[in-house]
Amino acid sequence: MERALTVIRALGLLLVVFSLSYVIPIISAFIFADYTVLWDFLLAMLWTSSAGSLMWLLTRRYKGELSVRHGYLLVVGMWTAMPAFATLPLLLVIDGLSFTDAYFETMSGLTTTGASVLVGLDYLSPPINVWRHELNWLGGLGIIVLAVAILPLLGIGGRQLFKAETPGPMKDASLTPRIADTARNLWAVYVAVTMVCVVALKWAGMNWLDAVCHAFSTMGLGGFSTHDASVGYFNSPLIEFVLIIFMLFAVMNFATHFLALRGRNFSPYKNDTEAIAALGLILSSCVGIAVFLWWKGTYPDFITALRFASFNVVSIATSSGYVSTDFGQWPIFAPMWMMFLACIAASSGSTGGGIKMMRTLILFKQAGREFIKLLHPTVVNPLKIAGHVVPNNIVFAVLGFIFLYFMTIATLTFILLISGMDFISAFSAILACVNNFGPGLGQVGPETNYQSLNDFQTWICLFGMLIGRLEIFTVLILFTPRFWQR
Amino acid sequence: MKVLILGAGQVGSTVAESLVSEANDITVVDTDASKLAALQNRLDLRTLVGNASHPSVLKQAGIEDADMLLAVTQSDEVNMVACKLSAALFNTPTRIARIRSADYLAHPEIFSHDNFCVDFSICPEQILTDYVRKLIEFPEALQVLEFAEGKVSMLAVRALEDGMLVGRELKYLRVHMPQVDTRVVAIFRHDRPIIPEGSTVIEEGDEIFFILATENLRSILKELQRMGKATKRVTIVGGGNIGRRLALSLENDYQVKLIEFNKKVCGSLASELGRTLVLQGDGTDENLLESEHVGDVDVFCALTNDDENNIMSSLLAKKAGARKVIALINRSAYVGLVQGGKIDIALSPAHVTIGSLLAYVRQGDVAAVHSLRRGAAEALELIAHGDHESSRVVGRRIDEIDLPKGATIGAIVRNGEVIMGHHDRMIEPEDHVIVFVINKQMIHKIEKLFQVSIGFF
Numbered sequence: 005m006e007r008a009l010t011v012i013r014a015l016g017l018l019l020v021v022f023s024l025s026y027v028i029p030i031i032s033a034f035i036f037a038d039y040t041v042l043w044d045f046l047l048a049m050l051w052t053s054s055a056g057s058l059m060w061l062l063t064r065r066y067k068g069e070l071s072v073r074h075g076y077l078l079v080v081g082m083w084t085a086m087p088a089f090a091t092l093p094l095l096l097v098i099d100g101l102s103f104t105d106a107y108f109e110t111m112s113g114l115t116t117t118g119a120s121v122l123v124g125l126d127y128l129s130p131p132i133n134v135w136r137h138e139l140n141w142l143g144g145l146g147i148i149v150l151a152v153a154i155l156p157l158l159g160i161g162g163r164q165l166f167k168a169e170t171p172g173p174m175k176d177a178s179l180t181p182r183i184a185d186t187a188r189n190l191w192a193v194y195v196a197v198t199m200v201c202v203v204a205l206k207w208a209g210m211n212w213l214d215a216v217c218h219a220f221s222t223m224g225l226g227g228f229s230t231h232d233a234s235v236g237y238f239n240s241p242l243i244e245f246v247l248i249i250f251m252l253f254a255v256m257n258f259a260t261h262f263l264a265l266r267g268r269n270f271s272p273y274k275n276d277t278e279a280i281a282a283l284g285l286i287l288s289s290c291v292g293i294a295v296f297l298w299w300k301g302t303y304p305d306f307i308t309a310l311r312f313a314s315f316n317v318v319s320i321a322t323s324s325g326y327v328s329t330d331f332g333q334w335p336i337f338a339p340m341w342m343m344f345l346a347c348i349a350a351s352s353g354s355t356g357g358g359i360k361m362m363r364t365l366i367l368f369k370q371a372g373r374e375f376i377k378l379l380h381p382t383v384v385n386p387l388k389i390a391g392h393v394v395p396n397n398i399v400f401a402v403l404g405f406i407f408l409y410f411m412t413i414a415t416l417t418f419i420l421l422i423s424g425m426d427f428i429s430a431f432s433a434i435l436a437c438v439n440n441f442g443p444g445l446g447q448v449g450p451e452t453n454y455q456s457l458n459d460f461q462t463w464i465c466l467f468g469m470l471i472g473r474l475e476i477f478t479v480l481i482l483f484t485p486r487f488w489q490r
Numbered sequence: 491m492k493v494l495i496l497g498a499g500q501v502g503s504t505v506a507e508s509l510v511s512e513a514n515d516i517t518v519v520d521t522d523a524s525k526l527a528a529l530q531n532r533l534d535l536r537t538l539v540g541n542a543s544h545p546s547v548l549k550q551a552g553i554e555d556a557d558m559l560l561a562v563t564q565s566d567e568v569n570m571v572a573c574k575l576s577a578a579l580f581n582t583p584t585r586i587a588r589i590r591s592a593d594y595l596a597h598p599e600i601f602s603h604d605n606f607c608v609d610f611s612i613c614p615e616q617i618l619t620d621y622v623r624k625l626i627e628f629p630e631a632l633q634v635l636e637f638a639e640g641k642v643s644m645l646a647v648r649a650l651e652d653g654m655l656v657g658r659e660l661k662y663l664r665v666h667m668p669q670v671d672t673r674v675v676a677i678f679r680h681d682r683p684i685i686p687e688g689s690t691v692i693e694e695g696d697e698i699f700f701i702l703a704t705e706n707l708r709s710i711l712k713e714l715q716r717m718g719k720a721t722k723r724v725t726i727v728g729g730g731n732i733g734r735r736l737a738l739s740l741e742n743d744y745q746v747k748l749i750e751f752n753k754k755v756c757g758s759l760a761s762e763l764g765r766t767l768v769l770q771g772d773g774t775d776e777n778l779l780e781s782e783h784v785g786d787v788d789v790f791c792a793l794t795n796d797d798e799n800n801i802m803s804s805l806l807a808k809k810a811g812a813r814k815v816i817a818l819i820n821r822s823a824y825v826g827l828v829q830g831g832k833i834d835i836a837l838s839p840a841h842v843t844i845g846s847l848l849a850y851v852r853q854g855d856v857a858a859v860h861s862l863r864r865g866a867a868e869a870l871e872l873i874a875h876g877d878h879e880s881s882r883v884v885g886r887r888i889d890e891i892d893l894p895k896g897a898t899i900g901a902i903v904r905n906g907e908v909i910m911g912h913h914d915r916m917i918e919p920e921d922h923v924i925v926f927v928i929n930k931q932m933i934h935k936i937e938k939l940f941q942v943s944i945g946f947f
Binding site for chain 2: 376380381382383384385386388391392393
């Protein structure tokens with residue numbers, strides 16, 4: 005019990021800090037002179053900060069050091085409490101919105117999923133849109149630290165590998181020895197690139213509101229848009245191109261970006277096996293799908309096919325979830341392949357979701373290793389990533405993670421099937437939520453959204469987003485009796 | 491010459507043996523008294539037990555009037571410190587150290603006069619690795635050695651029954667391959683040297699030594715031997731210093747398998763090597779060799795530190811059908827025993843590496859020395875200085891030079907250009923002259939021949 009109280013104290017402090025994030029929509033409300041919404045946001049800010057303060061006041065005696073076990077509780081607590089409080093402005097501003105839908109929307113924001121239950125986005129009050137996108141952005145911010153600093157500490161699904169153990173840029177000890185410093189440095193990169201993205205989108209033809217909102221959701225690889233038609237609304241190849249560039253940037257490890265920026269050279273990218281594999285896979289898929297669509301006659305000429313294929317493939321594969329056309333109408337191979345990429349392509353220290361490229365590479369090599377072992381029974385061949393040996397216990401951790409990952413997807417899909425959804429919708433919705441990319445197929449396809457789901461189905465998807473974002477183990481460990489035993 | 495050798499291991503004792511026979515004063519220092527006793531029983535030299543990096547030990551060993559310090563202990567660090575000390579305290583003129591670690595070698599500036607004062611660093615394992623690599627690249631050759639920074643090569647081949655040379659005169663070579671300029675510098679028949687003339691008829695089993703420009707190596711080998719397929723599969727037994735280096739240098743060009751007995755060593759090998767397939771097992775286990783298809787291997791190298799195991803596993807491999815087998819053999823008695831039998835090449839590490847040291851010991855300006863036929867013969871690269879007056883070689887035609895019988899000038903390298911040593915060529919100052927000597931006794935004469943007379947100064 006004491007453990008929970010210590011965590012509540014920390015959560016209280018976090019909520020007080022989180023309440024500061026209302027400042028941005030409040031400023032935008034000033035700019036758009038939308039004073040009713042302004043009051044709603046001030047109210048939400050007040051409630052959030054007082055709730056946080058209250059939690060802290062009641063539990064302030066429990067100052068104990070946070071241990072690894074607290075870590076699981078704190079991370080899950082953060083990712084459930086923050087979206088809960090973030091629903092306040094939505095509930096206050098939008099009439100008739102249920103808490104379930106509002107919570108889905110904010111959870112989708114903070115897990116950078118980008119699935120939406122709202123329709124008529126174009127007519128939403130600008131501060132509310134800014135708030136939704138800011139959640140995407142904050143989610144990305146949290147994920148980077150989670151991925152670079154906290155998950156490796158907990159060692160989830162072989163995550164420790166990404167930190168001290170070896171490969172790629174993470175090996176560079178000079179990335180700063182302290183979590184706090186590392187986080188600050190990565191945030192600096194994140195914030196700086198977001199600003200560049202805003203300017204680039206404005207230059208490409210968006211207005212300032214759209215530019216800021218899309219920059220937020222691009223960097224977080226969230227995929228919220230200010231328009232129901234998503235990026236298709238702009239119908240501009242230039243905007244699509246700019247978004248592709250920044251999505252590809254965000255799907256790489258931010259530690260690599262940091263090292264490259266600090267050293268002012270490209271060599272960290274060359275050493276980042278994950279980034280090379282991910283980019284190679286995504287870009288070749290763009291061309292492949294374009295050829296496929298052209299061959300199938302979906303688009304009359306190759307250039308058009310390449311334009312639509314590139315944007316949608318990059319968007320889904322990086323787990324952003326923007327759409328520029330209804331890819332639900334494409335032959336089923338194309339959207340399925342895009343979703344498959346979303347499961348594996350993102351780098352470990354990025355804002356993307358899914359299994360992560362590093363784990364994919366490890367398993368791929370492990371499979372090859374088994375083949376060699378069958379042919380040469382006496383062989384000694386350790387698993388190597390970028391020339392460094394990956395210890396066996398990490399391989400096992402990754403295997404365990406993958407098993408849970410697929411079991412989660414299967415189980416949640418079955419639950420949706422029981423609730424009466426059709427297979428394609430159910431399966432694609434779960435894939436979209438667990439991998440945090442957003443749009444699925446069928447009932448939850450790019451032209452529609454999650455509004456058609458009933459409350460039960462919404463909660464299942466919501467749980468899928470949370471569990472996928474926090475790398476499964478973190479959430480499920482709370483359900484094991486052992487966790488609560490001393 | 492007074493030489494101080496630190497370390498009485500493989501390299502130290504071979505060098506001592508080779509130098510003693512050339513009338514040098516040798517002192518050997520080691521911490522292991524039994525090794526020194528064994529050495530002293532055999533050779534006429536002085537020994538001293540002690541730590542080679544202590545100034546007092548060095549002083550006692552007579553470093554104050556030594557002409558050369560040869561630091562070849564097991565430890566790179568001891569070797570470097572000994573060089574530094576001898577430079578700082580005793581002003582020894584020439585200091586040579588064995589440095590194995592690639593980490594040190596990657597920073598040559600640490601050997602400069604401000605730092606560790608190592609005049610020359612040698613790495614016997616690397617020399618041996620390069621040597622074996624050549625044998626793998628040119629599987630038809632018995633030996634391939636380089637001179638003048640790799641511009642000139644010396645090639646040794648065995649005349650085979652179905653080869654084009656057997657039963658023909660040497661003159662025929664010229665007629666048959668007019669485009670490739672080579673020179674036969676020696677022929678060994680039943681281990682006895684024959685001085686090659688145009689009319690010499692080659693018999694089966696002769697060892698023929700050619701000198702030629704390195705770029706012609708491939709084409710002459712193609713002509714001399716029936717067209718063998720290029721080397722593709724290499725199996726190495728023994729993951730020690732040499733096996734590891736060899737695998738590392740080969741793995742990008744060939745399919746390499748490395749068999750090592752020690753599990754721990756296997757682990758570290760596998761993490762260091764990339765494409766090499768590391769197998770844990772005994773190189774003399776015929777079941778393992780069979781299951782790894784050793785019969786299809788192009789080159790099989792047994793490189794453990796156990797002579798008997800090397801001989802046995804290479805015999806097994808040869809019997810299974812391996813195209814060429816190489817065995818590393820430390821004991822020189824064994825080398826003579828197996829060379830030319832079932833085992834294609836018996837590799838004596840001492841003789842392969844000694845040449846790099848001999849180059850520093852020789853008088854006159856010697857750029858490279860290769861010890862051949864277990865130290866009996868030698869190939870030298872000498873630099874000619876002076877002019878017609880002061881030198882006995884410069885400004886003369888090759889057939890005017892008073893070479894001892896059995897010594898042959900194979901080639902001349904002038905400003906990077908390779909000139910074959912035909913009888914009518916002139917030697918100019920600063921030429922690199924490659925001389926093949928069939929008998930070591932003549933080396934002193936050759937050295938004197940190339941020395942510039944006093945009048946030059």
